[in-house]
Amino acid sequence: MELLHRGKIREVYADGDDVILVASDAVSVYDVILPTPIPGKGKILTQFSAWWFDQLADVAPNHVISVTDVPAEWSGRAIRCQRLGMLPVECIARGYLAGLGPDSYRATGSISGVQLPPGLAEGSRLPEPIFTPSTKATIGHDEFMTAAVAGQLGQETAAELERITLEVYRRGAELAAERGVIIADTKLEFGRPIGGGPLVLADELLTSDSSRFWAAEDWQPGRPQRYLDKQFVRDWSSTLTDWDRTPPGPPIPANIVEATQARYAEVYERITGSRWRED
Numbered sequence: 001m002e003l004l005h006r007g008k009i010r011e012v013y014a015d016g017d018d019v020i021l022v023a024s025d026a027v028s029v030y031d032v033i034l035p036t037p038i039p040g041k042g043k044i045l046t047q048f049s050a051w052w053f054d055q056l057a058d059v060a061p062n063h064v065i066s067v068t069d070v071p072a073e074w075s076g077r078a079i080r081c082q083r084l085g086m087l088p089v090e091c092i093a094r095g096y097l098a099g100l101g102p103d104s105y106r107a108t109g110s111i112s113g114v115q116l117p118p119g120l121a122e123g124s125r126l127p128e129p130i131f132t133p134s135t136k137a138t139i140g141h142d143e144f145m146t147a148a149v150a151g152q153l154g155q156e157t158a159a160e161l162e163r164i165t166l167e168v169y170r171r172g173a174e175l176a177a178e179r180g181v182i183i184a185d186t187k188l189e190f191g192r193p194i195g196g197g198p199l200v201l202a203d204e205l206l207t208s209d210s211s212r213f214w215a216a217e218d219w220q221p222g223r224p225q226r227y228l229d230k231q232f233v234r235d236w237s238s239t240l241t242d243w244d245r246t247p248p249g250p251p252i253p254a255n256i257v258e259a260t261q262a263r264y265a266e267v268y269e270r271i272t273g274s275r276w277r278e279d
C-alpha cells in the first residue's frame, strides 16, 4: 500500500478509494516525538476512537468504514476510512479553562478572541462551550479565529464546522460526565470526499491524544486537575532542566511509561464501560 502521510503518531496508507490509519505507540510532547513508546497506546486509542465514532454516528457523517477489515499486521491499531481531502483547520471545542487558555484569559479576558466573563480560574467550567479553531496560518495568535476560518473556507463551511464541533463536544462531554470523566477540551478534524461533498468528521475522535480528560471526582477549579491523558508525560518532561523541547526528545523512564499506560486504560474503561484487554 502507498504511504500517503507519515504523521507524528499515525501513518496513512492508500488502499483504493480508502485510507488505512495506523496508530503507533509513540507519544509526543510539545510536538516532539519521544524515543520511548507507550506499549499498547496505538491499540487503545484506536479502539477508543472507533467507539466514539460509533456512539456519535448520528451527529455528523464520519469517515469510518471498518475497524476489522485492515491488514492483519495492524490488527487492532488501524481503521479503514473514507479517503478525504482534509480541511486545514483544527476544530477545537473547550468547555473548561485549561492548557494555554488560563494564560490567555489572564492577559486578555478571552481565548482565541472569544470574550469570557471575569472570575474564572484554571480548570473552571465555561458558561457554555466555545469554538476556538486554529488554522495553520493563525496558530499561536490570539485573534478571533472563527473569522480567519471563515475567510479561508467560507462563511457557510465555518458555521457548519462550529455547529458540528460544539455538538460533538456537548454529546461527548455529557456521556463522559455520566461516567465520571470531564472532557475539558477536544480537537476535531474534518474533510470532504475527494471530488467534493458534505463535511465528514475524520481523524481520531475524543481520545487522550486529542482531548483533555480529568477525573470528575477530583475536579476543583483553581489548581491543576487529576488528568487521565498525556499531561502526565508533559509534566514529567517539564521537570527536565536539560531538555529545551526540541528534538531529539528524552527517553521516558519506566515508571512514567507505566503510569501513562494506566491512565489510557482508566479513561477507556470508565467511559466505554468495558475492560481494556489487549489480545
Ligand SMILES: Nc1ncnc2c1ncn2[C@@H]1O[C@H](COP(=O)(O)OP(=O)(O)O)[C@@H](O)[C@H]1O
Residues within 6 Å of the ligand: 005, 006, 007, 008, 009, 010, 011, 012, 019, 021, 063, 081, 082, 083, 084, 085, 086, 189, 191, 202, 203, 204
Ligand atoms: N479520512 C482521512 N483521509 C485522509 N487523511 C486523513 C483522514 N483522517 C485523518 N487524516 C490525516 O491523517 C493524519 C493522521 O496522522 P497524525 O499522526 O495525527 O498526523 P499529524 O502529525 O499530521 O497530526 C493527519 O494528517 C490527518 O489530517
Ligand SMILES: [Mg+2]
Residues within 6 Å of the ligand: 007
Ligand atoms: Mg494529528
